[in-house]
Amino acid sequence: MTNSRDRKRPKIKLNRQEGRRPKLSQFARTLLREWKKLRLPDQKASVVVAVSGGADSVGLLFALDELIKSNRLKINLIVAHLNHKLRSKASDADAEWVRSMARKLGHVAVIKAVNVRAGATKKNDNLEQAARRSRYEFLEKTARSKKATVILAAHTQDDQAETVLLNLMRGSGPSGLSGIDSVRPIRDGSEILLVRPFLSWARRADTEAYCRHRHIDFRLDEMNEDERFARVRVRKQLLPLIQTFNPRFVEGLMRTTEILREDSAALENAAARLLELSLGAESLRKNGRPLRADLLRLAQPAVRRRALRQWISSCRGDLRRIEHVHILAVENFLFNTRSARMIELPGGGRILRTRGLFFCEIPANLL
């Protein structure tokens, strides 16, 4: 990264408390409203904020700083930055920059460096995925060590639109089109939440405007300009073309993703009830509760298929490598009484038929 305005670097204006509450920016006020809507802790809590140094995360850091300095939030902020070492000197400079920024504002900074490229090569992994995995592990570890239960990430509606379009193009189905959630556990089963307080209202242009308005410096990542990355091409080629059809495309897409998330919640709920009704008492064979197929047969396909997903997920612990086509195969196995007595699941485990009931059998090493 390089500084966004290298020539002229005005001093950062800090809101110092002077007896009365300083006037909040509109941006920080909107963030506070979202904070309350999401029921995030407003006192006696430690909160980790992930700061890369770009306009979005720096804007989030400074807006949080406004809310803390003005006593609207009485929380302990921890600035976390992972140096991915992807751009050698530039990466190191970013890390130093974030450290000094946090110090100036008076917040704790946790900075760590990993060699993502080496790790990705060793595991034969996609670079973007490897970077994300390292970053999330680092953030969770930082939150745990600082006794924080919330990690904030500065994803905007533009990130959401890019994610949804990438998922759409990949053919990933309704769940992919629902996009990312404002609140989710940082990892399945973790008690630490990953929260995106910009997702429901802020565009990238808003964070940039806020930084400009407050004369805040931020860093530019040249990887955000590298069109070898699909996400960059979505931002630089696909979104501009789509906006020639509808300049308010992103706003409309946000409504669509919201409705899709509600649809999905209702269907998952119905599937959970169906699954509960379809599961018998614990069997003696140590294969967990047996599943009966008769109720499943009567259900709507969309609900039945989600119930089967939930069943596999709950007995195996994950849905790794299970795609829609495999759920259709399990469905077929349940209803086609002339088929084999057993099918293997990709990623491990199998489903057995015994006297009209179905069992999900998982090898011990997967449990």
Next chain:
Amino acid sequence: MTNSRDRKRPKIKLNRQEGRRPKLSQFARTLLREWKKLRLPDQKASVVVAVSGGADSVGLLFALDELIKSNRLKINLIVAHLNHKLRSKASDADAEWVRSMARKLGHVAVIKAVNVRAGATKKNDNLEQAARRSRYEFLEKTARSKKATVILAAHTQDDQAETVLLNLMRGSGPSGLSGIDSVRPIRDGSEILLVRPFLSWARRADTEAYCRHRHIDFRLDEMNEDERFARVRVRKQLLPLIQTFNPRFVEGLMRTTEILREDSAALENAAARLLELSLGAESLRKNGRPLRADLLRLAQPAVRRRALRQWISSCRGDLRRIEHVHILAVENFLFNTRSARMIELPGGGRILRTRGLFFCEIPANLL
């Protein structure tokens, strides 16, 4: 339209029956499989096929002709063509071309001309919408006069992809992303079905390849090249760009739309059950059955909102001008006991609260 191959026009090869069944093309065989899957009538029925003269509809006509001449389908085919008069002489030439093609094959042709542009100007209507409306009215009237209960349209998976992308860009929500159905009534409440037997398997390239393979001529519509139409720009700019991200995008999108249609069916089903449970007996006030809010309150938002849509649709007869935001307003009216006693619906009608129950009141002129 101009002829696709004006220089060399080989004679159309007709499969004449000669005692035994002539060999079917792979394309016609796949159409027959879809025909059976959709449970379309294979004997003693009249079926209307909409033929514009383009590769898709001409391919459909000739594949049906194969199936009829080879006795796989014992149906009476009616070729229907509406001359929209949008391209003066070229439109007239297309109509004549379709008429002569139908005659050569030995099928009845119904050809009609309307001045869509004049009609659209009079009603202040979008040209594409006006053309579609005239065409559908013509097709339904033709089906009725010929005692046909099925109208076939040659929409391919490429049309589906274009429709879904246009809907996505318009911000039209999950129902728009589900795309068009293979089978639906040609008009709400009509007993005549509009069937798209290509939608689940054929790409535009397949219909063109079939036409080429059988040396069948077809017409090229220069309006399909006119980039002032959004659909043409989707075809010529957006889809090619998306396919640089994923060459198999259309195939993936078809799976996504299928899952979305199943999701939607399950949610509409759950909503219908919820609505039935929430409606009381017919009231004396002639306002139809009263609605109670308590069960609705307990339901998942996605199911509740669909139930409210169904309620309004069933009491008013349509959902004209009712958007998602209006459903949210009705929901709010039902649950917010301190609000007014009545709200107006856009497009006519209102909802009243009387002693904790809700009535949908529609002015007589709308019923």
